[in-house]
Amino acid sequence: MTTTRFAPSPTGYIHVGNLRTALMNYLIARKTGGTFILRIDDTDPERSKEEYVDALKQDLEWLGLHWDRVERQSQRLDRYAEAAEKLRGMGRFYEAFETPTELDLKRKKLLNMGNPPVYDRAALALSEEEKDHLRAERGDGVWRFKLDQERIEWTDGILGDISIDAASVSDPVLIRGDGQVLYTLASVVDDTEMGVTHVVRGSDHVTNTATQIQIIQALGGTVPEFAHHSLLTGPQGESLSKRLGTLSLRDLRTQGIEPAALLSLLARLGSSDPVELQTEMAELIEGFDITHFGSAPTKFDVEDLFPLTAKYLLGLDFSAVKDRISELGVPDDLAPGFWAVMRENITTLGDLSEWWTLLRDGADPVIDAEDAEFAAQAMTLLPEGPHDSDSWGTWTAAVKQATGRKGRGLFMPLRKALTGQSHGPDMAQLLPLLQVIKAKE
């Protein structure tokens, strides 16, 4: 039975990069009828905030990524303490006392000599007395996992065969001096005890995976299948790390991006499958294949979400937007017609409000000097309201006859006079919706 998890740290709002991870894990679980766990990685009490836990749940729900259960690392500290004890017992855990400055110095020295900046394990040579002395002087040390210095290998679901020399990796710190358990340990304890079978996460975790494999093995767990997806970059290949704040799911939602657009893009971006709008989760699940994803950085352009959103809206029936339209104050009798016209002319639902204001209050007419006389004459020929779908045809035929104008020279000035804009919905459909027609002062 497949079990996957999405494991965000609640230290901020989740963004498109997180969504890619969440979605892949979700789709794998659903495709195989397995379990999708939402795991809150909140072992850092200072940076973890409850408001972010609530926010990320709302964001996932908005997208329809429902989880089967929630786990919280902060409630499992006893499990991690037990695992730490086990590692200590088997001689795979050691206390080290270097300060950050000392470590930094060591790193710089190694780099200067052209060597990889790997921790030198100096703490392994400390006697009990020396440790007592250091502890008295500096407080408790950090706890490092002693890696077996051999090659760590796995077949990655996206990257293929990976082989990492453990000697090129520092023994990871799993517990901080203040006793805080770090994610590396918490994660393997959870993945093992929760029966996680597949771990999909960003390629920034590849080295973590190498060390976690050894920790899982030391603790007697089963190593899950790992897959590391490439990181998202901006459209020019630039790093997104600084911009991810503005690419939070909340922001995209505020900008009017629809869940279907986001899911459709992110379920395919970086894979050999084409991006196409999919409105049903079942289609996304069916069409998802992790082996189609490549290892190259994946370009993400927020602009791509707008045409997908527009396409999604175009396909929506009136019933799906009825409440939203009613909230704008569109009268019930006009609402279906309003939607029929608008669905073809909006990018996001937010655009509806501007259109409704225009139709309700009338637009400030835009009349070019050379059209002033023509427009004034045309207005005298406008049939009495209420207008229906024939009104525009009747009116423009009469104006054509009276003025001799035709084509663009006839229609464009009328459109601009009525809507204040040079483009927009079909005027024959728009005219019956226009509540007020403003005359030029």
Ligand code: GLU
């Ligand atoms: N909390 C970790 C992160 O957000 C989870 C990584 C993982 O999936 O193991 O980076």
